[in-house]
Amino acid sequence: MTLLSVRNLRAYYQTEAYGISRTVQAVDGISFDLFPNEIYGVAGESSCGKTTLIKVISGNIKHPLKVLEGSVIYNFNGYQVDMLQISEDELRRNVRWKQISYVMQGSMSVLNPVRKVIKTFEDIVRTHEGITDKKKFLEQTRAHINRLGLPTDVLNAYPHQLSGGMRQRVAIALATVFQPALIIADEPTTALDVVVQRGVLHMIKDIQAMSKNTVLLVTHDMAVHANVTDRMMIMYAGRIAEEAPTESIFNAPLHPYTQHLINSLPMIGEKTTRTSLGGSPPNLANPPGGCRFHPRCPHVMDECRTVVPDLVTVKERHRVACHLFKEDSV
């Protein structure tokens, strides 16, 4: 059973001003599935379309972002939701926060600085479920906070009184009040120190293990993926370059871009020279034809310049979009 299935999704930013129109092909033909009880990683460099992909699958499609084609279908234990058709009202009442929640990068901008943390919990619960019994709400919130291993004191603190790591963990606690089926975490630890990052990621892993739901973890940090995710995709210029279980991505990467990415990671205890890819990530307003990686690829062939490679399954659960690989050729 799949939790989410995305098929051939194309989402572009289209702007028009003074007669000049501009299209940014941020998500260009992406298909993938999410299953219950897994941590799925999305990796890629800045402006490769990671955040746009999340915007679409979480139902935040606002001008100038436009979905041109494709489908985004959820199945929450029999409750089917077509994200591209659902009304804003139903999305707010039944899906957002209850089934899908979103942890953002800057926890400071999520928590209201002039309200105590408990009040923020109250706001969210009131909006999505309504509070009839204040005492019961307080009890449940305390129980929830304790289950996640946070001290109850944080509820009565203002955000500025908490450390950065604790604020981020409060944001995660807020996102999980209704035990959603899918937690989307967009760069949840990017601005944090390594020790704090470790604590926050442990919490995400613990929550997932406890409630057996799905976590979609988006980060550019490959080392985080290596330690947290079960499966992952590598995005390059709006498309999936490779998707596989995390161990295969690191131990047997197939796509030349993935291979380069893995080989260029510095490690403590390793001083051999790491090289950088030539060129730079393409501009998505005017991407190169064929395979978008071809101008930087060390194995480039003629067909790469003109034909877009399909994402083919080369091994069990291992898909790659590269002309070097044909279906079941490995």
Add this chain to the structure above:
Amino acid sequence: MSTSEKLLDVQHVTVKFHIGGLLGGTFLTAVNDVSFSLESNKPEIFTLAGESGSGKTTLSRVLLRDLEPTAGRVLFEGRDVSTIRKRSEFIEFMKKVQPVFQNPFETFSPLRRVEAYLFDTANNFKMASNDRDAARVVDDALRNVGLSLDEVRQRYPHELSGGQIQRVSVARALISQPRLILADEPVSMVDASLRMEIVNLFRKLRDEKGVSVLYITHDLATAYYISDRIAIMLRGYIVEMGPVEDVLERPAHPYTQLLKESVPEPAPQKRETWARHIELGATEVKEYGRIGCKFAGRCPKVMDICREADPPNVQVGQQMVKCYLYSERGEKAAAEAQP
């Protein structure tokens, strides 16, 4: 060894900031009794590593003479930089010590062509007498970073990639032919596939141009990759310092041990150590104001004496470690604690 053989000699530098109202308030010691030096005849990459709020950037401001230390002094080529008063001497100092900053898109104005900065630098430091000379100087500097004047001419910052623009800012720093480059988080804003080109560039500058680099970062993996020596900072103190292999492969200070263990390794088969649970503080711990070792509140090996006075600097092998675990007094205290 006399001080004149040192390129940079930082002696017991302390910086205190006043926090609070006009009357009263408290002091925050951002840099606390920091000493280290770089040799003059042996170019090296020296890393200052630490988490946010450890005093790395404050220290770099002192070294750039942007901030006066509250106590201690900084000698550059044997001269106390605080005695530099004349403008001509200051220009001479700036020529030899050049900064590279974190975010190249903020360093350059988006409304100005990048080459304008390069020509300004060449003219301000009188590296060239006319425009043609300046073009040659600028082109030379750009060639050192794998670019050329033709590639950047007429371009605005947004027309270059993150890696390219950061290389331009290194090239700008090279124009005056400095002896020391201060690079404050130079790769944290650069994409992974381009990061190594900047990092390798610093290596090349050390090996081929004899430029020393003071690399300031929170990223221990790139620090290990490029540096010769490293100093780990915690709340204003250097808690451990030594050759990078020793410090990061066999960390002696409990804080360095925790830091190293918390760096996720890009290897899924080695998840266990990283996955071991740790305690995080709920509120911003007031580690600055703490008496004794700043790490005492989080240290798994804490002893009573750690909370009483600053730990001494102890030499352990090649490393300098600021910890009671390795001092005689600490050993005595540990022995008394276990009858």
